Amino acid sequence: MSATSSTIVNLPDQTTATLPKRNYINAEDGMLSWLLTGDHKRIAILYLISITFFFFIGGAFAGLIRLELLTPQPDLVASDTYNKLFSMHGIVMIFLFLVPSVPATIGNFVLPIMIGAKDLAFPKINLLSWYLYWIGGLFTLAALVLGGVDTGWTFTTPLSTHYLNTHVVTAGLGVFIIGFSSIFTGLNFIVTIHRMRAPGMTWFRLPLFVWSNYAASILMVLGTPVLAITLVLVVLERTIGIGVFDPTKGGDPLLFQHLFWFYSHPAVYIMILPGMGVISEVISTFSRKRVFGYTAVAFSSVAIALFAFFVWAHHMFIMGVSNYSALVFSLLTMLVAVPSAIKVFNWSFTMQKGSVTFETPMLYAFGFLGLFTIGGMTGVFLGSLGMDIHLTETYFIVAHFHFVMVGGMLMAFLAGIHFWWPKMTGRMYPESLSKLAAVTTFIGFNLTFLPQFVLGYLGMPRRYHAYPPEFQVLNVLSTAGATVLGVGYLLPLLYLGWSLKYGAIAGNNPWQATGLEWQIQSPPLTENFIETPVVDYEAYDYEWLANKTQNEVTTVG
Amino acid sequence: MHISPVLWQFLMKWLTSSALFPREASTIAPQTDALYFFLLLITVIGLVLVGGLVFGFAIRYRQEKSPVAEQIEGSTLLEATWTIIPLALFLICFVWGALLYFRIYNPPTNAMNIYIVGKQWMWKAEHPGGQHEINALHVPMGQPIQLTMISQDVFHSFSIPDFRVKREVIPGRYSTVWFNATTPGTYHIFCTQYCGTKHSGMIGEVTVLTPDDYKKWTENSTSGMSLAQNGERLFASMGCNACHSGSAAARGPNLAGVFGSKLQLTNGSEVLVNDAYLRDAILNPSQHVTAGFAPIMPTYQGQISEEGLIDLVEYIKTLQTNYRVQQTLTTSESNQAAPITPGVVKP
Numbered sequence: 001m002s003a004t005s006s007t008i009v010n011l012p013d014q015t016t017a018t019l020p021k022r023n024y025i026n027a028e029d030g031m032l033s034w035l036l037t038g039d040h041k042r043i044a045i046l047y048l049i050s051i052t053f054f055f056f057i058g059g060a061f062a063g064l065i066r067l068e069l070l071t072p073q074p075d076l077v078a079s080d081t082y083n084k085l086f087s088m089h090g091i092v093m094i095f096l097f098l099v100p101s102v103p104a105t106i107g108n109f110v111l112p113i114m115i116g117a118k119d120l121a122f123p124k125i126n127l128l129s130w131y132l133y134w135i136g137g138l139f140t141l142a143a144l145v146l147g148g149v150d151t152g153w154t155f156t157t158p159l160s161t162h163y164l165n166t167h168v169v170t171a172g173l174g175v176f177i178i179g180f181s182s183i184f185t186g187l188n189f190i191v192t193i194h195r196m197r198a199p200g201m202t203w204f205r206l207p208l209f210v211w212s213n214y215a216a217s218i219l220m221v222l223g224t225p226v227l228a229i230t231l232v233l234v235v236l237e238r239t240i241g242i243g244v245f246d247p248t249k250g251g252d253p254l255l256f257q258h259l260f261w262f263y264s265h266p267a268v269y270i271m272i273l274p275g276m277g278v279i280s281e282v283i284s285t286f287s288r289k290r291v292f293g294y295t296a297v298a299f300s301s302v303a304i305a306l307f308a309f310f311v312w313a314h315h316m317f318i319m320g321v322s323n324y325s326a327l328v329f330s331l332l333t334m335l336v337a338v339p340s341a342i343k344v345f346n347w348s349f350t351m352q353k354g355s356v357t358f359e360t361p362m363l364y365a366f367g368f369l370g371l372f373t374i375g376g377m378t379g380v381f382l383g384s385l386g387m388d389i390h391l392t393e394t395y396f397i398v399a400h401f402h403f404v405m406v407g408g409m410l411m412a413f414l415a416g417i418h419f420w421w422p423k424m425t426g427r428m429y430p431e432s433l434s435k436l437a438a439v440t441t442f443i444g445f446n447l448t449f450l451p452q453f454v455l456g457y458l459g460m461p462r463r464y465h466a467y468p469p470e471f472q473v474l475n476v477l478s479t480a481g482a483t484v485l486g487v488g489y490l491l492p493l494l495y496l497g498w499s500l501k502y503g504a505i506a507g508n509n510p511w512q513a514t515g516l517e518w519q520i521q522s523p524p525l526t527e528n529f530i531e532t533p534v535v536d537y538e539a540y541d542y543e544w545l546a547n548k549t550q551n552e553v554t555t556v557g
Numbered sequence: 558m559h560i561s562p563v564l565w566q567f568l569m570k571w572l573t574s575s576a577l578f579p580r581e582a583s584t585i586a587p588q589t590d591a592l593y594f595f596l597l598l599i600t601v602i603g604l605v606l607v608g609g610l611v612f613g614f615a616i617r618y619r620q621e622k623s624p625v626a627e628q629i630e631g632s633t634l635l636e637a638t639w640t641i642i643p644l645a646l647f648l649i650c651f652v653w654g655a656l657l658y659f660r661i662y663n664p665p666t667n668a669m670n671i672y673i674v675g676k677q678w679m680w681k682a683e684h685p686g687g688q689h690e691i692n693a694l695h696v697p698m699g700q701p702i703q704l705t706m707i708s709q710d711v712f713h714s715f716s717i718p719d720f721r722v723k724r725e726v727i728p729g730r731y732s733t734v735w736f737n738a739t740t741p742g743t744y745h746i747f748c749t750q751y752c753g754t755k756h757s758g759m760i761g762e763v764t765v766l767t768p769d770d771y772k773k774w775t776e777n778s779t780s781g782m783s784l785a786q787n788g789e790r791l792f793a794s795m796g797c798n799a800c801h802s803g804s805a806a807a808r809g810p811n812l813a814g815v816f817g818s819k820l821q822l823t824n825g826s827e828v829l830v831n832d833a834y835l836r837d838a839i840l841n842p843s844q845h846v847t848a849g850f851a852p853i854m855p856t857y858q859g860q861i862s863e864e865g866l867i868d869l870v871e872y873i874k875t876l877q878t879n880y881r882v883q884q885t886l887t888t889s890e891s892n893q894a895a896p897i898t899p900g901v902v903k904p
Binding site for chain 2: 074079080083150152156158159162163164247248250252253254287288289290292293294295296317318319320323326327330331334335337338341342344345346348349351352353354355356357358366369370373374377378380381383384385386387388389390392393394454457458459461462463464465466467468470473542543
């Protein structure tokens with residue numbers, strides 16, 4: 001599977017090529033220069049290392065969970081250990097990996113360059129948000145080391161406030177602090193996109209990655225404070241018993257559900273929207289075409305962000321909310337599925353009459369399209385009221401959100417990392433291994449989570465440590481798939497690490513892409529652009545790119 | 558969507574006998590399954606369509622075949638098509654799902670009521686005739702059964718997959734679900750809301766019996782006291798009848814016939830007296846003072862268990878005339894056990 005004629009990779013002559021003498025990586029020396037940096041690219045790398053660390057911690061928990069579920073008996077770990085495993089898996093993966101993944105790493109790195117800015121609007125706040133991420137992360141790790149927490153990632157009251165003896169406060173505090181990291185990143189993006197676009201970079205010349213991060217940032221800024229308030233209330237209820245959620249004190253246990261999901265449903269879109277941005281960039285680049293219906297794709301991001309705030313109660317259809325409010329929330333949930341469908345069709349049609357090549361990021365993007373379509377359609381099952389009654393709280397839910405979050409988001413993240421890796425490091429990764437990883441991930445993923453849809457319809461509840469024996473066959477399949485999936489995740493870690501030292505020199509624009517980030521050197525200078533660029537062409541204008549290259553050739557000749 | 562009944566039956570037989578599909582054991586189950594198959598169908602169509610487009614375009618327009626891309630801005634007509642068709646499909650799912658939801662969550666008026674109390678980590682069922690069961694539930698087939706459920710501690714969720722019903726069991730409030738079982742047999746009861754250490758051990762079994770077998774079961778497992786009789790006893794022992802004596806000079810309102818009626822409160826509002834209201838009025842009396850009475854009733858929060866509250870509510874439900882109150886008063890004053898009263902078991 002080496003590079004064939006179908007490749008568009010345009011690498012410089014490897015015998016003479018070297019990395020640029022001056023770039024953001026070697027601009028300053030020493031650990032301290034990294035820890036005190038204001039450079040958005042260096043902060044992105046700090047984030048990348050951090051979230052990779054937490055991803056593999058969360059992944060290890062997932063592995064243990066799947067191993068335990070290999071047999072119906074509770075034989076590998078005890079019940080409360082199992083509960084702590086899935087709780088920490090959820091907390092780490094959602095708050096420490098999925099939420100910051102694309103915005104804080106890829107977004108931090110390329111978003112300012114894409115709009116022609118030298119940095120984000122608030123470089124110091126950007127660094128602060130990384131420190132907050134780690135302080136929150138350390139609290140979470142502390143909760144883990146001290147003995148764990150077994151609330152599930154949802155911190156549901158009154159279980160979390162009255163019935164558990166674990167480190168709920170420590171973990172809650174951790175999530176609270178990480179929340180501020182996400183608010184700061186969102187604020188930084190919004191201000192940067194509004195104020196720091198290069199001359200000529202109008203709103204409708206923005207790459208779609210910028211649009212989708214803009215929409216996600218709005219969600220972060222408006223939604224995360226509600227999570228913070230909710231967690232403060234949980235901590236107060238637990239420590240001094242204020243009685244907001246406790247029915248014996250006149251509190252309302254359903255209030256917690258409302259508050260929590262008011263953040264946590266939009267959080268799903270905080271996670272997936274930036275991933276959708278990556279997919280737009282990748283599919284456009286490897287089809288050598290402007291994204292089909294640019295405006296529709298841009299506005300569908302905004303539409304998703306808006307609708308996201310009005311669907312939270314679909315998590316509560318079986319909790320005795322009034323039938324009529326269930327109707328309204330079900331209808332709104334159906335509406336939020338429409339912009340997602342629009343995007344999928346627009347992405348497909350982007351390839352029509354294009355000139356399509358199959359680089360690794362494109363393979364991941366194809367994987368994304370398939371898995372996200374399944375994830376999205378099964379969301380319609382759950383939005384449909386009567387169906388939701390049977391499916392909710394079973395493995396169907398587990399499969400559904402893993403398809404969206406892991407199948408969709410993680411595939412998009414890996415597509416993005418592979419896509420911008422040459423820009424970040426100046427080097428390429430081994431082509432055949434990376435394609436193998438993409439295929440392995442896709443196969444492993446389907447083998448892991450497709451059986452769980454069936455398990456869910458059969459009625460196997462989620463968060464079960466032991467289960468009736470008739471569910472075993474499907475669980476064994478799922479665990480086998482998880483093993484394959486694990487290999488799919490370890491491969492990139494290995495070959496990307498290898499490529500840092502031994503990878504081929506990538507050059508400025510290996511993919512022949514149009515974005516501003518591809519018009520500067522790889523890895524970029526600390527100040528990104530020597531001169532502020534003037535944008536006089538539309539996003540994804542491949543004709544402009546072709547002319548530009550021709551002109552350059554003419555000049556040299 | 559119309560499927561021929563023969564084909565449908567064949568399909569159902571094949572599916573229900575396979576391990577990939579749960580049994581259909583309630584009147585709701587086939588209806589849920591019909592919607593499931595519709596959703597599955599549009600998912601498969603959607604997936605084939607997207608897969609076809611992606612692979613079709615990717616292969617047809619790969620670089621060897623199509624070295625130069627033709628730039629296309631978009632197409633309003635196409636985009637309108639793939640906005641409107643999914644929207645229409647999703648709206649069908651919405652309406653169909655909503656109809657089913659109302660059917661699942663609105664019990665028929667002739668349903669037989671059984672109480673369920675969820676606690677860490679067991680299901681406790683209380684039949685109107687006073688039969689108690691733990692992690693088990695016996696029901697007759699062919700009759701609508703309504704479960705009135707409450708949790709004593711944390712959120713639980715009561716799920717019978719083979720009946721396709723599930724409802725959250727919430728601390729502090731009654732929730733209800735109903736079903737009409739069609740096939741005798743035993744089926745899983747799961748707790749599907751994570752509720753702490755032994756969450757996965759909170760499993761029970763519902764046994765569907767023929768009406769005759771159910772009658773036998775009721776007779777064999779009776780404790781001799783119905784819920785209402787237990788409630789009557791509790792009513793007397795808690796001293797409730799000191800105030801709620803039913804006489805004109807009593808300090809508390811007459812409870813005869815109060816269930817199901819509209820009650821005028823001192824704050825001017827009018828409430829419908831149902832299970833939830835009665836429970837709340839016992840636990841938070843100061844918030845529910847009946848017009849014409851002083852707010853002197855103490856709270857019984859923490860003094861009565863959920864089972865006790867269920868008994869009291871069942872007792873108050875049976876007080877249709879003043880005669881029963883007087884009788885209770887007399888028996889409690891004469892310090893004798895209440896006589897067994899026929900007809901207190903709700904049908």
